Amino acid sequence: MSSRSHLTTRAARAGAHSPPGEALPLVPALHQATVHGYPDLASLHRVLDGEQHGHAYYRFGHYNGQVLEQAVADLEGADGAVASASGMAAISSTVLALAEAGDHVVADRNAYGGTRSLLGVDLPRLGITTTLVDAADLAEVGRAVTPRTRLVLVEALTNPTVRVPDLPALAELAHNSGARLVVDATFVTPALLRPLEHGADLVWHSVPKYLGGHSAAMGGVVAGDAGLVDRIRQSVVHLGATLGPFDAWMALLGLKTLGLRMRAHSRGATEVAGFLALHPAVTRVHHPSRPDHPQAGTAARLYPDGTGGMLSFELAGGRRAVDDLIARLGHAIPLSPSLADVATTLVHPATTTHRSLPVDELEALGVTGGLIRLSVGIEEPSDLIGELTTALAGN
Known part of the structure; x- marks a missing residue:
């Protein structure tokens, strides 16, 4: 581009073709772009037809998403991931x-x-029925x-x-x-269990x-057989549910310490x-390490390296004791409607994560007014x- 070009032209094209040099960064580059340019139609067509690796438009996939997918597939021992x-x-x-x-889900x-x-509200409108069970x-x-x-x-572990x-x-x-078995392994990760x-x-x-x-x-990620993953990828593309590059990039940074974190989460939850x-x-x-847990034996067999940081417990004082x-815990262990942070958090399932369920269903699931879910961090x-000793002193 000529230095005599108008400033508007030079600004629009600035930095588009800056080579990285010989040294490679230890952290994968962030490609925060929605589209890629091609020298000719033949090159673009080869990518769109799957004959050549590359990226065209972000909804069909992008570099940072691909790096994350490859990392998760490797950790899970899967053929592919999306x-x-x-x-x-x-x-x-x-x-x-x-x-x-016409199909059925258990x-x-x-x-x-x-x-x-999803199972009870959205799928029935599409003619897909579900039967709920105790897995x-x-x-x-x-x-x-x-x-x-x-x-x-x-x-893998229920919530x-x-x-x-x-x-x-x-x-x-x-x-x-x-039928096919599909496992939500969010609570355990491939550091503790690889369902495949x-x-x-x-x-x-x-x-x-x-x-x-x-x-x-x-974000979310699914891993498994390459053929199944390809079908799911098409669904992701059609629904416009593609993960953004920045989130993929951040997730990969967190993934690097997964093994260390899961060991710390598991140790902390067991002791607490x-x-x-x-x-x-x-x-x-409720924790799989406890001898009174109904599946303690199964947990010992499937999870020799621990079961992560999740546990729940019931207070004798019920809902008032929960409040x-x-x-009393304040900012030390905050109330948060999510889980698995490096810092410990808690939540009241009956009025947050499971608030849409009727009382009789909550009771059947063991979700009482006095139940607290604790996500133990790496502290x-x-x-x-x-x-917890100080906060429970008044109960």
């Missing part, structure tokens, strides 16, 4: 890609509220499966009572019925949780659960126990 704008975009795209009118009744809304009860799952069942949707489905047994049951190694067909994550790790990067189990203000603790505890466990 990223999306949110965790709900990931599971919605998956179901819409693999089920159609899903864990303990599933995340957003997943329950930890194989007999109940088996009774729910029909010849039209296409998907069995479960969570908020941290139940532990037997994934290998569920995979066998699903496959014997001609236990027979699952697909695994998906909400990126803002443990994968990103810092409550900053938005042990403390709470002995506290007189607490009537019950008092939240007030020193003794500090957390000290803060």
Whole structure:
């Protein structure tokens, strides 16, 4: 470009062709661009037809999303992965890609509220029916499966009572019925469990949780068989649910410390659960490390390296005790309607994550007025126990 060009022209084209030099940055570059330029139509057509690697328009995929997808696929031991704008975009795209009118889905009744809304509100309008079950009860799952069942949707660890489905047994049951097992592994990540190694067909994550790790990067990701992933990718593209480059870039930065963080989360949750189990203000603790947990044996078999930072506990004083505890903890352990940050947070499921469910359903799920879900961070466990000791003193 000539220096004699008009300033407006030079400003519009500034920095478009600056080579990076010989040294490569340790952090992947952020390509915050929605479109790419090509020298001729033949080059563009080769990319659009899948004959040559490249990117054209952001909705069809981009560099930073591809880097994140490759990283997650590698960690999960998957043939491929596809990223999306949110965790709900990931599971919605998956179901819409693999089920159609007249098909049937079996899903864990303990599933995340957003997943329950998709299954109970949106899919029926498309002619896709769902039967809710306790995924930890194989007999109940088996009774729910029909010849039209296409998907069995479960969570590796359920929210908020941290139940532990037997994934290998569920995979066998699903496959014997001609269905596919899809696992939400948001609570555990590939650092603690790789569902594909236990027979699952697909695994998906909400990126803002443990994968990103810092409550900053938005997104979702699905990993598994390349053919299935390609079908889900088409669904993501058609729905306009593509993950943005900046979120993909941030998620990859968080992913680099995943193993270290998950070890710290697991250690902290186990120690805090042990403390709470002995506290007189607490009537019950839900954590797979506890001997009274209904799936303690399954957890020990599937999770030798720990079960992450999630636990829940019930206060003897009910809802009033919950309000008092939240007030006493203040900014030390804040109330937050999400989870898996490096800092510990808590939430009241009955009035937040599960607020749309009727009272009788909440009771059936064990979501009482006195139940608190605790997302244990990477802090020193003794500090957390000290803060909880002080806050529980008045209960």
